[in-house]
Amino acid sequence: MKSNENHELMEKLVSLSKRRGFFFRGSEIYGGLAGFYDYGPLGVSLKKNIEKIWWDMFVDGREDVYGLDAALVMHPQTYQASGHAANFADPMIEDTKTQKRYRADHLLEENGIDVTGLKPEDMNKLIKERGIKSPDGNVLGDVMQFNMMFHTFVGANADSESKTYLRPETAQGIFTNYKNVLDSLHPKLPFGIGQIGKSFRNEIAPRDFLFRVREFSQMEVEYFVAPEDWKKYFEHFQKQVWNFVDAVGIDRSKVTELEIADGDRAHYSERTIDFEFEYPFGKKELYGLAYRTDYDLKNHGEVSKTDLSYFDEEKKERFIPHVIEPSFGVERTLLAVLTSAYSEDEVNGETRVFLKFKPEVAPYQYAVFPLLKNRPELVDKAREVYEQIKKTGARVVFDDNGNIGKRYRRQDEIGTPYCVTIDFESLEDQCVTVRDRDTGEQKRVKIAEL
Ligand code: ATP
Numbered sequence: 407m408k409s410n411e412n413h414e415l416m417e418k419l420v421s422l423s424k425r426r427g428f429f430f431r432g433s434e435i436y437g438g439l440a441g442f443y444d445y446g447p448l449g450v451s452l453k454k455n456i457e458k459i460w461w462d463m464f465v466d467g468r469e470d471v472y473g474l475d476a477a478l479v480m481h482p483q484t485y486q487a488s489g490h491a492a493n494f495a496d497p498m499i500e501d502t503k504t505q506k507r508y509r510a511d512h513l514l515e516e517n518g519i520d521v522t523g524l525k526p527e528d529m530n531k532l533i534k535e536r537g538i539k540s541p542d543g544n545v546l547g548d549v550m551q552f553n554m555m556f557h558t559f560v561g562a563n564a565d566s567e568s569k570t571y572l573r574p575e576t577a578q579g580i581f582t583n584y585k586n587v588l589d590s591l592h593p594k595l596p597f598g599i600g601q602i603g604k605s606f607r608n609e610i611a612p613r614d615f616l617f618r619v620r621e622f623s624q625m626e627v628e629y630f631v632a633p634e635d636w637k638k639y640f641e642h643f644q645k646q647v648w649n650f651v652d653a654v655g656i657d658r659s660k661v662t663e664l665e666i667a668d669g670d671r672a673h674y675s676e677r678t679i680d681f682e683f684e685y686p687f688g689k690k691e692l693y694g695l696a697y698r699t700d701y702d703l704k705n706h707g708e709v710s711k712t713d714l715s716y717f718d719e720e721k722k723e724r725f726i727p728h729v730i731e732p733s734f735g736v737e738r739t740l741l742a743v744l745t746s747a748y749s750e751d752e753v754n755g756e757t758r759v760f761l762k763f764k765p766e767v768a769p770y771q772y773a774v775f776p777l778l779k780n781r782p783e784l785v786d787k788a789r790e791v792y793e794q795i796k797k798t799g800a801r802v803v804f805d806d807n808g809n810i811g812k813r814y815r816r817q818d819e820i821g822t823p824y825c826v827t828i829d830f831e832s833l834e835d836q837c838v839t840v841r842d843r844d845t846g847e848q849k850r851v852k853i854a855e856l
Contacts, residue, residue, distance in 0.1 A: 412686040419686070419744050420615055423761070426820050428452065428744075429616065441612030441620030448820055449740075451769035451801065453623070455790040456739055457602050459653050459766060460625045462599050464646070471598040473586055478604060479560065487709035488702060490571075491556060493673040497526045498552035498610050499533065501540035510549045513538060523669045525552055542564060554607045555840075556620075561821025572606035574706050577731060579603075581627040581702040582772050585714055595716060595727060597637060598629035602736075614687050616737040623736035628698075630727035631720070637698055640677065643732040647681055647693055655740060655764040656745035660684040674701040683742045692742055694733045700726040729786065743767060747821060753846070761821030762844055770822045772802040775813050777805035777829040788828040791838060791853055795826075816841055826856065 423429040428449040432442030445453055465473045487493040497510040510529045511521045515540050521529070530549040531537075540546050555571040573579065580599045587599055602625045612618050631639050644663075651658050666678040675696040683692040703726050708713035715725045747761040765771050772795050776788035785806065795802045803822070805813050810827060817825050827839040837850045 410486040414763050415748065416615065418759075419649070419741075419748060422748075422819065423449070423615075423744070427739075428820075432621075435439040441609055441618075443616060443619060443737075444771050444822040452740060452743070452767065453736060455769075456654055456736065457623075457625065457769045460650065460734060461600070461602065463650060464484075464598075464625070465626050468598075470593070470596065471600050471629070472593065472793045474580060474583055474587070474601045474610040475603065476576070476583055476601065478573055478606075479558065479570060480573060480578060480582065480706045482708075483709055484578050484582060485555065485571055486580070487705040489673050489705070490574055490578075491553070494555055496576055496610055497529055497549050499529075500547045501542060502546045502547050504540070504542055506540065506542070507610055508540065508546075508560050508853060509554075510613065513546075515542075523667060530649060531657060531793040533605075535770075543755045556606045556608050559798065573604075575605050575733070576601045576626045577628055577698075577733070579703070580626070581706050582710075584628075584630070584703060585712065586715070595718065596635065598627045600625075600627040603659070614685065614690075616741045617685060617687075617690065621735055624659060625734040625736060627732055628702075629730040630716070631726065633700070633728045634729060636699075636728050639730045640695065640697055641731055643695055644679065647732055647734075649697060650734065653764075653766075654743055655746060655762075655767055656683065656692075656739070658744045662689070662745065672696065674698045683738070683745075685741065685745060692738050694731075696731045696733065698729040698731050700728050702729065703727060733743070758815065758818060760818035760843055763821035763823070765823045768821045768823055768840055769801065770803045770817070770820065771800045771824065773813070773817045773822045773825045774804050775810060775825065775827045776790070776806050777810065777827055783833060784828055784830070787832055791826060791828060791856065794853070795856060807852060814841065 426448060427446035430444045430446055431438040432444050433439040433668060433790045465471050498507050499510040499513065500507050511535065514521050514529060514532060517612055518538065525547045533546055538546065555574050557569055557571050559568045560570055561568050586597065587593065603623060604621060604845040605624050606621050609618055609620050612620055629639055629643065651661055660683055663684050664680045664682050666680055676699050679695045680691045681693040682689045697762045703714045707726065714726060715724045716727050726837055747763050749760050749762050751758050774788050774792040774795065775786035792802055792804045807813065816826055823843045825841045829839065832838050836852055836853050839848050841848045
């Protein structure tokens with residue numbers, strides 16, 4: 407796709423999302439708050455469906471992974487031990503005239519410079535040497551490191567003792583509960599702990615709709631293994647990431663793996679693969695898979711003075727487990743799913759917009775229509791069918807607004823795979839018309855067999 411088509415696609419996704427109640431700008435009535443989005447009725451359904459697929463695949467569907475839901479606010483020492491207080495920073499640069507702040511690496515990339523392996527001092531030098539200006543054309547200051555954690559104070563005293571942070575990743579709640587899970591459920595290595603929850607990062611420049619936001623959800627597993635086994639489980643989760651990509655309906659031809667070079671990895675990682683997706687604004691990180699070694703457990707053990715080692719009964723050996731971490735962002739999944747599903751075709755000379763969601767992901771799996779809304783016998787029968795489908799646990803919506811063609815268009819736009827129409831014949835033969843979203847094909851189906 408050409409770049410103006412991509413730009414158009416992005417605008418279409420943003421406007422469709424708002425118009426049909428998927429996502430709204432956070433605090434919109436107050437002019438919005440950059441980097442925050444609210445989920446509308448359809449967005450929340452999409453999100454829950456995706457989280458359910460993940461949870462079934464990575465937690466409930468496995469014997470070796472345990473679920474967890476840890477607090478968002480944790481003891482400040484957590485972030486001393488994890489290294490986030492010292493290292494969780496992005497390079498920032500300020501326009502000396504407007505005082506607007508930017509990501510130094512993003513500015514360099516926009517100027518065609520590859521930032522792989524560059525340290526903040528290298529970026530500074532390059533910006534000075536090349537005379538790179540701010541997007542407003544002004545002189546830039548020096549590159550500084552900006553810590554992305556949101557801080558807050560716990561309790562009535564706002565002092566250094568009570569200062570802590572909103573978690574920047576769900577992972578730390580898992581590491582600090584590793585011993586609790588070990589002591590209460592007694593799992594043997596290898597085993598994992600999985601969690602879905604909110605994370606917060608005070609991004610310098612939130613952008614690209616849901617892609618880079620300041621409040622988002624992560625789905626993460628920390629998988630604990632014997633040190634010599636890390637490669638095997640790294641490869642196992644590499645495959646699992648692809649399985650998840652397929653399960654939620656992300657177009658796998660738009661996903662690529664990127665091996666992250668030494669020096670570019672997060673402070674805790676000895677190997678990282680980023681799974682990148684071709685978003686309309688470029689190829690960007692969708693998911694990460696990292697080998698975190700024993701970095702986190704070792705540091706939490708030292709700082710908290712707690713023994714976080716594991717005793718292997720068979721080998722009669724005590725050691726600190728190593729960790730493989732597949733990390734999935736919910737918002738980046740949603741945007742990749744939306745981008746993959748967005749389709750247009752022509753019906754009777756008019757452009758039809760439809761979202762090709764997988765039925766497991768779609769906010770509604772069925773829409774039920776009485777052919778006419780002013781005929782009680784049709785409405786009653788349609789209500790009956792609606793209740794029957796609802797009882798099966800499927801997501802179903804009732805719609806009697808406007809003519810059938812309009813109802814189809816509305817359901818197509820929100821990705822409902824099946825529309826079920828009750829007409830006069832249905833009262834006689836107990837059959838309904840089921841129309842397929844992607845092909846437009848219509849079939850008569852017995853109500854009892856729906
Ligand atoms: P980036 O380099 O794009 O800032 P990252 O490498 O910092 O991302 P990780 O720390 O690996 O991201 O976070 C794990 C996952 O959490 C990412 O793969 C992504 O899906 C999600 N994620 C991270 N930051 C954000 C954000 N600001 N908005 C939405 N999702 C995010």
